[in-house]
Amino acid sequence: MMKIIFIASGITLLAGSFLLVSNAAATDDYDVKAFGPKSPIVWTKPAKTSFEHRPHTDVAGLECKACHGEIFAMQRGVAQKTGKFTMASLADGMFCGACHDGKRAFASDTKCAACHKIPDDPIVWTKPVKAVVFFHETHGEKSDLKCVSCHDGTFPMQVGVAEKSSNFTMKSIYEGRYCGACHDGDTAFAANTRCNTCHIGRKGYDRLMGRDPYAEKDGH
Amino acid sequence: MDIKNLEKEQNEGIESLPSDERRKFLQMGLAVTGVFLGGTLLSLTSVSTAKGRNADPAIPADGQYPYTKHYGMIMRQNHCVGCEKCMDACVETNNVQIGHGAWRTTIQERLTPLDSGREKREFRPILCNQCNRPPCVRVCPTKATYKDPETGIIVMDDKKCIGCKTCMAACPYNARYYSHAKHAIDKCNFCIDTLLAAGEKQTACVTSCPAHVRVFGDLKDTSSEIYKLLHKPDNKIWVIRPDCGALPNVFYMNA
Numbered sequence: 525m526m527k528i529i530f531i532a533s534g535i536t537l538l539a540g541s542f543l544l545v546s547n548a549a550a551t552d553d554y555d556v557k558a559f560g561p562k563s564p565i566v567w568t569k570p571a572k573t574s575f576e577h578r579p580h581t582d583v584a585g586l587e588c589k590a591c592h593g594e595i596f597a598m599q600r601g602v603a604q605k606t607g608k609f610t611m612a613s614l615a616d617g618m619f620c621g622a623c624h625d626g627k628r629a630f631a632s633d634t635k636c637a638a639c640h641k642i643p644d645d646p647i648v649w650t651k652p653v654k655a656v657v658f659f660h661e662t663h664g665e666k667s668d669l670k671c672v673s674c675h676d677g678t679f680p681m682q683v684g685v686a687e688k689s690s691n692f693t694m695k696s697i698y699e700g701r702y703c704g705a706c707h708d709g710d711t712a713f714a715a716n717t718r719c720n721t722c723h724i725g726r727k728g729y730d731r732l733m734g735r736d737p738y739a740e741k742d743g744h
Numbered sequence: 745m746d747i748k749n750l751e752k753e754q755n756e757g758i759e760s761l762p763s764d765e766r767r768k769f770l771q772m773g774l775a776v777t778g779v780f781l782g783g784t785l786l787s788l789t790s791v792s793t794a795k796g797r798n799a800d801p802a803i804p805a806d807g808q809y810p811y812t813k814h815y816g817m818i819m820r821q822n823h824c825v826g827c828e829k830c831m832d833a834c835v836e837t838n839n840v841q842i843g844h845g846a847w848r849t850t851i852q853e854r855l856t857p858l859d860s861g862r863e864k865r866e867f868r869p870i871l872c873n874q875c876n877r878p879p880c881v882r883v884c885p886t887k888a889t890y891k892d893p894e895t896g897i898i899v900m901d902d903k904k905c906i907g908c909k910t911c912m913a914a915c916p917y918n919a920r921y922y923s924h925a926k927h928a929i930d931k932c933n934f935c936i937d938t939l940l941a942a943g944e945k946q947t948a949c950v951t952s953c954p955a956h957v958r959v960f961g962d963l964k965d966t967s968s969e970i971y972k973l974l975h976k977p978d979n980k981i982w983v984i985r986p987d988c989g990a991l992p993n994v995f996y997m998n999a
């Protein structure tokens with residue numbers, strides 16, 4: 525008897541969700557031709573950025589050719605390959621900067637998070653030592669820092685750039701580079717104190733990656 | 745014998761420490777200033793005037809360390825970031841066959857929850873303490889493990905080892921393992937055969953440490969860094985499990 529009730533309610537739920545789906549489809553008729561692609565354009569280089577067509581077309585009233593042609597090739601990946609797709613060139617009026625100049629649209633050096641997503645997950649560096657963590661949350665939301673306080677002057681936003689530099693060491697931090705720009709004992713705790721606030725060790729790294737830090741490494 | 749469990753113990757007052765223990769460290773030129781972690785850690789400070797003057801054979805009679813060289817290590821513990829580069833270097837240099845809990849040096853981690861919801865993280869490197877009164881040597885039925893009179897290092901004679909594991913059980917520091925490659929017990933020997941014998945002055949773990957946590961050297965050499973750290977007035981130094989009476993030659997301090 526119980527089983528029958530379960531099956532019956534299952535069918536009702538299923539039917540209900542079909543109704544919901546078809547309803548949504550009916551009200552949200554996204555006009556790809558007029559609005560451009562529905563899913564956001566996501567660039568991963570030089571830093572993760574996303575772009576929604578609809579706020580620019582449907583809401584702001586731009587025609588496709590307002591951008592596609594001289595400013596942005598329609599073909600995927602072209603902007604990234606130019607090597608000029610940077611915040612500096614935006615400030616010079618290229619790409620998004622053609623409109624995002626503070627007059628026609630908000631300036632490209634403001635409202636960073638409108639296009640760049642602040643990572644929820646901690647940033648984890650494994651070189652030169654395993655491993656160091658950084659939480660945007662502690663530095664942004666819980667302090668007065670803005671994105672530009674660190675990016676890109678102190679810290680390149682692009683994943684892996686700092687790590688690849690031979691300069692990404694405690695020594696250069698003590699000299700005021702990278703974290704050392706603030707972690708000087710004045711603005712924030714000195715970089716040669718409280719080591720394990722950021723250094724989580726290999727065990728901490730394993731745990732972060734969902735592995736048991738005490739598991740035998742040879743597999744038996 | 746499991747050091748990990750000992751770390752969970754509560755703090756206790758200095759009264760709990762037998763005066764006998766205090767005396768033993770005084771003989772080594774170190775005075776006890778505090779007891780932490782259920783007596784597993786002592787805070788020590790050097791007493792330059794209190795060098796050994798006692799009949800105990802492990803302790804120098806006239807303030808001298810008893811071995812030709814008297815090797816020891818001091819850890820600047822709060823600088824350890826748990827990167828385990830020392831472990832990798834040790835495994836490679838000394839051909840440690842990892843698995844089955846085998847290590848010559850390892851890193852202990854302690855996490856203490858903080859009010860902020862985060863955790864306080866501490867790392868502690870451990871290895872054989874090259875004890876002055878080594879329980880492992882005392883219990884070995886074949887004299888396969890002994891204290892090298894030249895260096896004070898506790899070494900293994902693999903050929904004599906019958907693999908009975910009595911020393912493993914006797915070691916208060918869990919510092920020994922059975923090597924399936926050697927068919928004998930293996931342990932840290934301060935790289936005596938791999939590096940010191942080749943004229944190197946440092947162990948693999950010392951050279952590989954990016955944070956200069958480990959300071960290795962001859963305690964008899966008054967110009968050595970370890971001697972200076974150990975005998976710096978008011979430098980707080982401690983050892984692990986002083987209560988076991990093995991008299992370690994591996995010391996800890998915060999830098």
Ligand code: SF4
Nearest residue numbers: 872873875878880915
């Ligand atoms: S730490 Fe253990 S193995 Fe090393 S000398 Fe002391 S008792 Fe022996």
Ligand code: SF4
Nearest residue numbers: 824825827828830953
């Ligand atoms: S190499 Fe140095 S900092 Fe890294 S775990 Fe070993 S002792 Fe600690």
